[in-house]
Amino acid sequence: MANLRAIRKRISSVKSTQQITKAMKMVSAAKLRRSQDAITAARPYARKLREVVQALAGKAGPEAHMLLAVREVKKLALLVVTSDRGLCGGFNSALLRTVQRFLRENSGNYEQVSVFVVGRKGRDFFRRREIAITKEYVNVLGSLSYFNAETMAHDLVDGFKNGAFDEVQIAYNEFRSAIAQTPRFEKLFPISVVEGSGPAEGESDIDYIYEPGRNQILASLLPKYLEMQIFRSLLESVAGEHGARMSAMDSATRNAKEMISSLTLQMNRARQATITKELSEIVSGSESLKG
Amino acid sequence: MASTIHFELVTPERLLVSEEVDEVMAPGYLGEFGVLPEHTHYLTILSIGVMSYRVGGETFKIALGGGFAEVTPEKVVIMADVAERAEEIDLERARQAFERAEAAVKELSLDDHTYQKAYAALQRAMVRMAAAD
Numbered sequence A: 001m002a003n004l005r006a007i008r009k010r011i012s013s014v015k016s017t018q019q020i021t022k023a024m025k026m027v028s029a030a031k032l033r034r035s036q037d038a039i040t041a042a043r044p045y046a047r048k049l050r051e052v053v054q055a056l057a058g059k060a061g062p063e064a065h066m067l068l069a070v071r072e073v074k075k076l077a078l079l080v081v082t083s084d085r086g087l088c089g090g091f092n093s094a095l096l097r098t099v100q101r102f103l104r105e106n107s108g109n110y111e112q113v114s115v116f117v118v119g120r121k122g123r124d125f126f127r128r129r130e131i132a133i134t135k136e137y138v139n140v141l142g143s144l145s146y147f148n149a150e151t152m153a154h155d156l157v158d159g160f161k162n163g164a165f166d167e168v169q170i171a172y173n174e175f176r177s178a179i180a181q182t183p184r185f186e187k188l189f190p191i192s193v194v195e196g197s198g199p200a201e202g203e204s205d206i207d208y209i210y211e212p213g214r215n216q217i218l219a220s221l222l223p224k225y226l227e228m229q230i231f232r233s234l235l236e237s238v239a240g241e242h243g244a245r246m247s248a249m250d251s252a253t254r255n256a257k258e259m260i261s262s263l264t265l266q267m268n269r270a271r272q273a274t275i276t277k278e279l280s281e282i283v284s285g286s287e288s289l290k291g
Numbered sequence B: 001m002a003s004t005i006h007f008e009l010v011t012p013e014r015l016l017v018s019e020e021v022d023e024v025m026a027p028g029y030l031g032e033f034g035v036l037p038e039h040t041h042y043l044t045i046l047s048i049g050v051m052s053y054r055v056g057g058e059t060f061k062i063a064l065g066g067g068f069a070e071v072t073p074e075k076v077v078i079m080a081d082v083a084e085r086a087e088e089i090d091l092e093r094a095r096q097a098f099e100r101a102e103a104a105v106k107e108l109s110l111d112d113h114t115y116q117k118a119y120a121a122l123q124r125a126m127v128r129m130a131a132a133d
Helices: A004-060 A091-106 A120-128 A146-161 A214-290 B091-107 B115-132
Strands: A075-081 A112-118 A133-137 A167-177 A180-189 A209-211 B005-010 B015-021 B023-028 B031-035 B042-055 B058-072 B075-080 B083-085
Touching (some): A004 B005, A004 B015, A075 A091, A075 A146, A075 A214, A112 A120, A112 A146, A146 A214, B015 B042, B031 B042, B058 B115
Parallel strands (some): A075 A112, A075 A167, A209 B042, B005 B075
Antiparallel strands (some): A167 A180, B023 B042, B042 B058, B058 B075, B058 B083
């Protein structure tokens, strides 16, 4: 029979764990709501920017700007967006597993893959596996701002410009709902333009007055477009992280509850057993004295 | 002729303005420009500066940190990198930011690669102070 005191200790320790997971779940829920709001707030800008960039690039053609020029892809850059903190279920491992599979399967297709990583979890993952990291962005997700996306876009565009890589992809957790995130790969640039996209028929004839020239505007918009793509992915990843943590903490709280009730049962049984044993000892003791 | 024009101001972090206005003034690439209803199609880069819009007799000021504007006869859309309404700006903090930026610019040499950034920060700080005044 398990020791009564040991069981009591176990119960109180599980109880305090439960308190923590419960609090973490609540915090994540609040943060999730906030990051969802941020995604919604970024949407009008992203939509408009895409509209204008597609329209301009459609008119200008792929020769107009370096970021539109498709070249033969020998070297790839991959921006992997993970989280800084753990305790969020399979959020990071699902993404990193996909990335690792991608790297393994495509090692023959590319001469070289440079890995850029966001988040401490991703960094540690690659370090442990001794995969070279070109650049890491750690501890930026807690107070994410547009500026962070700007820095990343800048680094990536620089490498693209001086030929360190020919294509840039981003791997992140797409935010589907509070409980569902899916790893996703997206091509960041060169930016593909849908031919003839942009304004609807009839409207496309109207030529704008461009100030300065059309291509100059395009040149200043394309990096912004890129920044916005990265920013959106970061926001989605952050929202996904909170969602994943929320559900992980929810099930942890539930598990703790189950454990407490089974331990309580065990404890009561143990107590009952001790009482029975003591009673029978007393009874048999007095019986023998009578003897 | 429509008497008002729809004005929208969006930044990556929020939708700041979306309403019917009488007039919009903004710092364009080639200098300040004004937009009235029925303006021709126009697309421009915006510089860092103070923009304003008028509804009836009331004028609202906004500090812009660069961006671009798309104008059609019915609509003006400004996509700013950063934007703040004059009322939101804390003058004291703006002044502190200005002093910091000024010090940073003074220290850097012209060909330092962070000079551009520091200079832009200085300009933004100046604009915020101007808008708040």
